[in-house]
Amino acid sequence: MFDLDKWQEILGTMSKNRLRTFLTGFSVAWGIFMLIILLGAGKGLQNGIDNQFREDAVNTIWFGAGTTSKPYKGMQPGRRINFKNDDYDFLRNSVEGIDKISARYYLWQNRVVSYKKEYGVFDLIACHPDFSYIENVTLMEGRFINKIDIKKRRKVVTMGIRAKEALFKNGQEPLGEYVKINGVPFQIVGIFSDRTERDENRFYLPVSTAQMITNGGTNIHNLTITSNLNAEESEQLEKDLRTKMAERHRFDAEDKNAMWMWNTIKEYKKFSNMFLGIQIFVSVIGIFTIIAGVVGVSNIMIIVVNERTKEIGIRKAIGATPKSVVGMIIFESIIITGLAGYIGLLLGIGLLELLSGIIPKNDFFVNPEVNFTVAVLSTLILIVAGTFAGLMPALKASRIKPVVALRDE
């Protein structure tokens, strides 16, 4: 079926009608290009959202003590609620559904950390060992703070990689070294990295040690738990926690100010819904882009055939069969849409690659890429559509009577 001469004739016609070839090709290439960019951008947003939630454990509930705003059993509103170590022990031992749990004790002041002559202000997080799961930290060296550290109130810290870079500039090994926090030496037992860069400026230290050095007694400021529950169960757990804490600290369970709560699964659901919306939006626009491309190609093919009426008439007068006329136009349209579609595909993917290199690292738009199958499929659709778009005018052209086509105007 491969007829070199036929292809030479078609390619010759194309190369001698450069503008026409270019315009047809351009509209196809542009359609594919826009489609790829669109799909890539949609994927970039999706990756960004996914990344946001992979930073921390997805199924987390944070809650902390506040001030009552409703009277309860004869007590006036405006009473401060304080959580203690007891609350941590209670939740850990007697509430079902909790997987990991950690308390936090805030260190508001004196956040200066120094090593020899280097010093800086860092985030100091006093917590329990489970906090490493909650924050999804990756240990690079040494270990995270552990139970024994808590029990013995050891002065140890696990340090973020950025904090290490800031304090250990001469390439010393930090493990086993001592940094001073508020003048108190702490031994470094581990180095970690985190998906979120700003969290790599942190120092994690045992909650008990922090309470001791700041005379905090057994106070804690908030609690964080993770669970392996689904969204509904997680909301039930949230209610349970509220009821139990209200009972322990004698406040109205309906009083949102007495205890704040933040359940990330709700946020995740919100984002998932938003993402679904984006995906539908991108798909709809994608489909319309393809339709626009098809309409554009059809239009151009109709114009091309009209413009070529005379030429077709001449060819028919000197012996072109209807089949050869249809073949000529169809093959031309396949070659142009195929080639232009491929160019559009390459340019689109090229630009996406370039963009993912250029766009500064951020949390919301990560690694725009395009599903290869989708890209190739949409290119094929456009080529097939272009062929059919060419078929109608081609059939019309093949039926042109040479007499009509040759009539002088």
Add this chain to the structure above:
Amino acid sequence: MIKLNKLHKSYVTGHNSLHVLKGISLEINEGELVSIMGASGSGKSTLLNVLGILDGYDSGEYHLNSMLIRDINETKAAYLRNRMIGFVFQSFNLISFKNSLENVALPLYYQGVSRRKRNMLAMEYLDKVGLKDWWSHLPSELSGGQKQRIAIARALISNPKIILADEPTGALDSVTSLEVMDMLRTINQNGITVIIVTHEHDIAARTQRSIILKDGIIENIVYHNHKYQKAVS
């Protein structure tokens, strides 16, 4: 070579039917040089289109080379035009984006002749019409006379039995007209039947006989007895 028997043709446009050919009976022998004359609207171009199988007819009979041409499909018509008939038009009808050589070679492309062979033949025919040096020129770069000579070369390359020329000199000045006419006569002398539609008397006078049409019927046939006369066998 050509035999017409009571040929009728009408054009239907909307509700109006225009009866153009009203029973043409005619015989043209192989090797003749014939002109068809008539005022505009007399049906001479329509007759030429029917002869060239560019258009059909309503009733009667048309035999080309002893073959009845009636209700044949486009593919068959294309085949016959390609092998049997060479066309020369008033407006040349060269393909504007193809150079002289490619224009002349095109009928052979539709015969499936290889590129090398058809280009070789095309060059030979360009040489015959004296335009070998112009092979790479586009039609827009040629004069009217040159374009018509290219068109004649294209008509001849498929070695047809008949050349149909529709006002071949209509767009040319008188000197060039005579040159083209001489060329057509030379072709005729090589044994090819040539039929020329014209309204110019001095062109018609250079053919062997003129068929004069009026309102769709043959009004008269005039035999020209001059020095170019070649005996009709």
